[in-house]
Amino acid sequence: xxxxxxxxxxxxxxKYIDEIHRTVTRPWTIMEVCGGQTHSxxxxxxxxxxxxxxxxxxxxGCPVCVTPxxxxxxxxxxxxxxxxxLCSYGDMLRVPGSEMSLLEAKAAGADVRILYSxxxxxxxxxxxxxxxxxxxxxxxxxxxxxxxxxxxHAQRAGVKNYSILTSHVLVPPAIEAVMDDDEAHIQGFLAAxxxxxxxxxxxxYPIVEKYKIPIVVTGFEPVDLVQGILMVLRQLEKGTYQxxxxxxxxxxxxxxxxxxxxxxxxxEVSDREWRxxxxxxxSGYELRAEFSEYDANRKFDxxxxxxxxxxxxIAGQVLKGIKKPYECPQxxxxxxxxxxxGAPMVSSEGACAAYYHFLQVMEEVE
Amino acid sequence: MxxxxxxxxxxxxxxxxxxxxxxxTLGHGSGGLLTNRLLDSGVFDLLKNDLLDKRHDGAIFDxxxxxxxxxxxxxxxxxxxxxxxxIGELAVNGTVNDLAMCGAQAQYLSLGFxxxxxxxxxxxxxxxxxxxxxxxxxxxxxxxxxxKVVERGKGDKIFINTSGIGMVHPRADISKARVxxxxxxxxxxxxxxxxxxxLSVRQGLEFETSIVSDTAPLNHTVMGMLDLFGDxxxxxxxxxxxxxxxxxxELARDVRLGIDLQERSIPxxxxxSGACELLGLDPLYVANEGIFIAVVAxxxxxxxxxxxQSTPQGNSAAMIGTVxxxxxxxxxxxxxxxxxxxxxxxxxxxxxxxx
Numbered sequence: 139x140x141x142x143x144x145x146x147x148x149x150x151x152x153k154y155i156d157e158i159h160r161t162v163t164r165p166w167t168i169m170e171v172c173g174g175q176t177h178s179x180x181x182x183x184x185x186x187x188x189x190x191x192x193x194x195x196x197x198x199g200c201p202v203c204v205t206p207x208x209x210x211x212x213x214x215x216x217x218x219x220x221x222x223x224l225c226s227y228g229d230m231l232r233v234p235g236s237e238m239s240l241l242e243a244k245a246a247g248a249d250v251r252i253l254y255s256x257x258x259x260x261x262x263x264x265x266x267x268x269x270x271x272x273x274x275x276x277x278x279x280x281x282x283x284x285x286x287x288x289x290x291h292a293q294r295a296g297v298k299n300y301s302i303l304t305s306h307v308l309v310p311p312a313i314e315a316v317m318d319d320d321e322a323h324i325q326g327f328l329a330a331x332x333x334x335x336x337x338x339x340x341x342x343y344p345i346v347e348k349y350k351i352p353i354v355v356t357g358f359e360p361v362d363l364v365q366g367i368l369m370v371l372r373q374l375e376k377g378t379y380q381x382x383x384x385x386x387x388x389x390x391x392x393x394x395x396x397x398x399x400x401x402x403x404x405x406e407v408s409d410r411e412w413r414x415x416x417x418x419x420x421s422g423y424e425l426r427a428e429f430s431e432y433d434a435n436r437k438f439d440x441x442x443x444x445x446x447x448x449x450x451x452i453a454g455q456v457l458k459g460i461k462k463p464y465e466c467p468q469x470x471x472x473x474x475x476x477x478x479x480g481a482p483m484v485s486s487e488g489a490c491a492a493y494y495h496f497l498q499v500m501e502e503v504e
Numbered sequence: 505m506x507x508x509x510x511x512x513x514x515x516x517x518x519x520x521x522x523x524x525x526x527x528x529t530l531g532h533g534s535g536g537l538l539t540n541r542l543l544d545s546g547v548f549d550l551l552k553n554d555l556l557d558k559r560h561d562g563a564i565f566d567x568x569x570x571x572x573x574x575x576x577x578x579x580x581x582x583x584x585x586x587x588x589x590x591i592g593e594l595a596v597n598g599t600v601n602d603l604a605m606c607g608a609q610a611q612y613l614s615l616g617f618x619x620x621x622x623x624x625x626x627x628x629x630x631x632x633x634x635x636x637x638x639x640x641x642x643x644x645x646x647x648x649x650x651x652k653v654v655e656r657g658k659g660d661k662i663f664i665n666t667s668g669i670g671m672v673h674p675r676a677d678i679s680k681a682r683v684x685x686x687x688x689x690x691x692x693x694x695x696x697x698x699x700x701x702x703l704s705v706r707q708g709l710e711f712e713t714s715i716v717s718d719t720a721p722l723n724h725t726v727m728g729m730l731d732l733f734g735d736x737x738x739x740x741x742x743x744x745x746x747x748x749x750x751x752x753x754e755l756a757r758d759v760r761l762g763i764d765l766q767e768r769s770i771p772x773x774x775x776x777s778g779a780c781e782l783l784g785l786d787p788l789y790v791a792n793e794g795i796f797i798a799v800v801a802x803x804x805x806x807x808x809x810x811x812x813q814s815t816p817q818g819n820s821a822a823m824i825g826t827v828x829x830x831x832x833x834x835x836x837x838x839x840x841x842x843x844x845x846x847x848x849x850x851x852x853x854x855x856x857x858x859x
Contacts, residue, residue, distance in 0.1 A: 142781070148841045183843015228784075254783070360841045475851040486784075496845040 145359030154364035155187045161371050165191040167323055168370050169316065169459050171309060172278075172330030173200030173487025174358050180492040182360045192371065195322075195459030196489035198312050199330050201277040202229050203457060203481040203488045204412040207447055209305045210235035212440050213274045216303065217248035220438055223266065225259040226274035227281075228252045229485040234478055236445035240274075256288035256302070263292065263300035272434045275302040279333045282306055282423060283397035286404035289425070289432045303434040304424060307410055309333050310341045311421035315412075317349045321460045326370040328356040328363070331385035336401075338393030342381050350379045357385040404429055413481055414447070414454035451480035456489055463490040470494060507720075514637055520629040521546035528623040533653030542651070547629065550636045555612070555647040563612060563647035570674060573608035575599055576667035584631065584661050587701045588716030592634030594793060595664040597721050598744070600642040603668050604726040605740040605796065607676030610642060613668040615649040620659035631662060642721040644668065673727060675734030682738040683759045688805035689825040690798045692725065692812050693718065694771040695748055699790035700779045711782075715775050718817075720794030725815045729798070732811055736804040742796045746850055749788040751797060752825075752835045753849040762831035765847065767840045771820040788837075789850045799827065 170176060176196040179185055185194060198204055214235050217224035224240065231241040231252060244250035253259055256273045263271035275285040285302060292300040309330055316322050329342060334355045342353050352373035356366030366384040373380060383389055401423070410422025425433045434440075447453075450468050455461040463469050463482070473479040475491055482488035486495065523545050531538035542548075548556075555563045577598050584591040600610040615635070619628070639646055701717040704710065722742065729737060743751040748770070756763050772780075772787045780787045794817065800808050805823060812821035835847040 146841060151841045181839070181845060182841050183839050183845045184841075187843060495848045 142359060145357070145361040147361060151184075151187075151360050151364055154361065154368055158192065158364065158368050158371060159189050161368065161375055162189050162191050163375060165193065166325050166371060166374050167193045167195060167459075168326045168328065168367060169195045169197045169324045170328040170356070170363075171197040171199040171313065172328075172333070172358075173203065173485065173489070174332070175328060175330070175356065175363060176200070176489055176492050177487045178358050178360065179363055180496045183496075184360060184363060188367070192367065194367075195324065195462075196456070196492075197316065197327075197459060198412065198415060198457040199278065199309065200457075200482065200485055200487040200489070201281070201307060202233055202485035203453065204307055204415065205230070205233065205276050205305045205481070206411045206413045207236055208411075208444050209303070210240070211237070211442055211445065212435075213272075213303055214238060214240060214243045214248075215440055215442050216272055216434065216438060217243050217250050218246070220270065221249075222270040222272045222438075223249045223251060223262060224272050224274060225251045225253045225256070225262065227254070227276065229487075230274060230276055232478075233481050233484045256285050257291060260288050260292050260295070260297060260300055263297050264295065267299060270299050270301070270437075273300070273302045274305070276305045278307055278309055278330070279337045279401070280335075282401045282405060283336060283394075286400045289404050289429055290400065292432060293429070298431070301432045301434040301437045302425070304405075304422075305410075306405065306423035307412065308407070308421050308423070310345060311418050312412070313345055314348075315415060315418045315421070316458050317345075317351070319458055319460070321455075322458045324351070324459060326352045326374055327354070328366045328370065329353050331355055331357040331362070331389055334383075334385070334389045334393065336394050336397050338398075339381060339383060339389065339391050346379055346381045352379045353381050355381070355383045355385050355389055357388065412457075414451070414457050416454075448479050453480035453482050453490075456482055463493040466490070511637055515633060518550060518633060518636070520626065523625055526625055528619050528621060528625070528628060528653055530621050530653050530655065533619065533651055539651070547625075547632065548649075550632050551615075551639065551646045553645045553647065555645060556649070565612065565647070568671065571672040572669055573603050573606035573672050574667070574669045575602040575606065576665065577602060579664045579666070580660065581702065582660055583702075583705055584627070586705050586717055587713075589719040590631055590634040591662060591664060592631035593638040594719050595666045596635055596638035596642060596644065597719050597793065599666040599668040600638075600644055601722045601742050601796070603670045604723040605678075605742055606672060607678045607726070607730055607737075607740065608670040608672045609723055609727055610644040610668045610670040612647045612670075613639070613644050613666050615646050616665040617649070617651045618659055618663040618665075619651065619653045620661050621653055621656045623661050627661065638721065642723055644670075673730040676730050676737070677735040678737060678740055680739060680755065680758050683755065683761065683799050683827055684738070685761060685827055685829040686802045687738055687799050687827040688802055688823055689752070689763065689765075689827065690800060690805065690809055690812060690821065691748070691771065691795060691824050692722070692798070692815075692821050693795040693817055694773045694776065694820050695743070695792055695795065696772055696776050696780060696787035696790035698793040699747070700776050700783075700785075702791075703783065704779070711779070713775060713779060715773070715779060718792060718794035720817060722794065722796050725812070725818065726796070728815065729808065729811060733800070733804055733808055736801040737798055737808070738801060739799040740796055743792050745791050747787070747789045747791055748797065749786070749835070749847050750850060753847070755799070756833050756835050759827075760832050762828045762833070763825055763835045764828055765825040765835060765837045767837050769822050769824045771822050788847060
């Protein structure tokens with residue numbers, strides 16, 4: 139853990155916090171895009187250490203949170219009605235669908251499995267040739283290479299009973315969607331370090347220019363975060379807007395060429411619906427036509443009615459940073475991690491759950 | 505001799521008897537001929553003692569004056585063999601430890617098996633060896649038992665229930681009612697090792713690691729502690745399912761007091777903390793099997809800690825927090841980097857994160 143402990147150094151964090159206090163002269167609003175950053179800010183108690191003038195808003199970068207209700211319903215339907223082995227990452231299981239979550243489908247008898255890697259799902263398909271295995275491929279650019287690789291593996295090994303239900307989302311179009319929203323007043327961004335580790339940083343230059351906002355590619359440890367925030371604040375105070383890379387120990391400007399190649403080989407950019415936000419053009423990945431036999435959507439022809447979201451959930455406004463989780467009338471009341479109304483209360487990276495778990499702004503009355 | 509060497513020695517000393525069947529079938533739980541053949545096969549001779557040998561419907565024994573403690577627990581762990589132990593050891597240590605948390609030395613244990621048809625005799629034998637090993641380590645006798653067999657698919661290889669009774673230490677006075685502001689919270693060893701060892705062998709999540717379960721008897725350490733400190737020990741708890749966070753939340757809720765934890769002081773093995781990092785788990789919520797939390801009077805805390813650190817498994821014992829009348833019913837963690845956060849009760853099982 140040597141590599142991490144340096145970035146959890148209390149003294150260093152205190153130094154950066156001091157520097158932030160010295161730098162700030164007026165109010166600023168900064169969005170951290172990635173849910174992992176939200177989690178770390180809240181878990182480490184960093185938000186209370188920042189000056190009052192610095193308002194951090196929590197962006198849409200929680201893959202579980204933005205996976206549309208309809209996709210979850212599809213996964214549940216596949217698991218129950220088509221008797222497939224439905225595999226996914228752990229925190230996807232508790233997200234409520236319109237009728238039930240995957241965890242509830244599992245309790246009701248469906249074969250739902252938690253995996254850490256889609257390659258495991260290919261292995262399960264090879265071991266169970268008589269059964270269809272579907273991997274629920276959610277995530278940002280970070281999980282795309284592994285999901286793409288699983289399809290390539292399956293194709294090379296001649297595995298026919300494997301497919302993926304894609305619900306991939308991309309960060310840069312989401313930043314633009316936030317900036318285009320008249321209600322969101324974001325003045326600077328911490329870009330998601332791990333997404334940039336895969337994709338590189340080039341996509342962000344046009345955004346910096348178009349909206350004239352500073353963007354700093356930032357890591358996830360306490361020192362990373364306070365340093366990233368300081369870098370944004372310095373630009374804001376000076377009135378400059380540039381793309382900077384705080385996370386250069388991991389992020390190379392060109393990203394990971396090998397991973398990008400695999401993504402490009404298997405996926406193509408498509409429009410994508412985001413839970414709580416709506417359709418964002420060019421914000422997702424679909425399987426290319428030559429891999430259509432691995433596309434669960436085409437393989438199973440799932441036709442189920444589209445159910446609309448709970449009207450009580452303001453997830454969309456939370457994901458765009460317009461409202462804080464505790465400004466939702468249902469926060470901590472009707473909506474809790476054990477009975478979530480919307481997805482941001484489910485994943486530990488969701489802003490609502492992070493606030494609920496670690497801050498408890500609302501006193502819980504049992 | 506190391507614990508692992510002792511186990512190997514026992515395996516060599518107790519070879520499996522020759523049997524005319526390799527797997528458990530429904531008939532072995534029927535109560536008829538096959539059941540008797542299983543009982544007479546030498547399989548259960550492993551657990552031999554005078555009370556068990558009477559083969560009566562229950563055990564009859566004398567008791568001495570004083571307080572007794574009684575506890576029960578069921579064991580359904582999957583997989584049944586894991587790095588550092590097996591379900592049999594867990595079933596003995598677990599109930600012995602629950603009694604130890606009452607301040608009692610376990611004396612007698614009941615042992616109920618629910619076997620799934622198809623379990624191999626080899627597996628069953630290895631589980632029984634685990635039981636024998638743990639019984640000898642803890643000094644408890646298995647005095648009554650039961651074996652049922654269910655159809656394939658109706659169980660998961662083997663489920664075990666153990667109940668135990670034991671005499672409470674004459675100087676012990678352990679109860680939640682005794683917890684008061686200012687009390688110190690001590691932990692007897694590093695957290696999260698058991699849960700991570702189990703995860704490392706779960707299907708679909710396998711990863712290579714040398715992390716082993718911390719399953720171990722706590723009774724000797726606890727009895728020694730009570731000999732020395734008696735009623736200055738206010739409460740004992742083993743943070744099994746739900747981990748340290750759950751136990752402390754329950755405590756804060758029940759006694760209507762707050763708890764302040766120092767993240768810096770909480771012992772976690774480096775490998776375990778690395779695995780938690782990778783898997784997206786918080787070690788405070790991961791299960792333990794061989795450590796306990798002691799809430800002790802402030803003036804005795806340093807001496808109790810010194811004692812714990814002198815015991816065989818106690819070298820990383822630590823003082824991790826304080827009971828306070830501020831923020832009642834909340835557990836607050838002072839993070840390593842100087843922030844503060846609430847440690848909440850977990851919701852269901854901790855699920856791994858995506859990225």
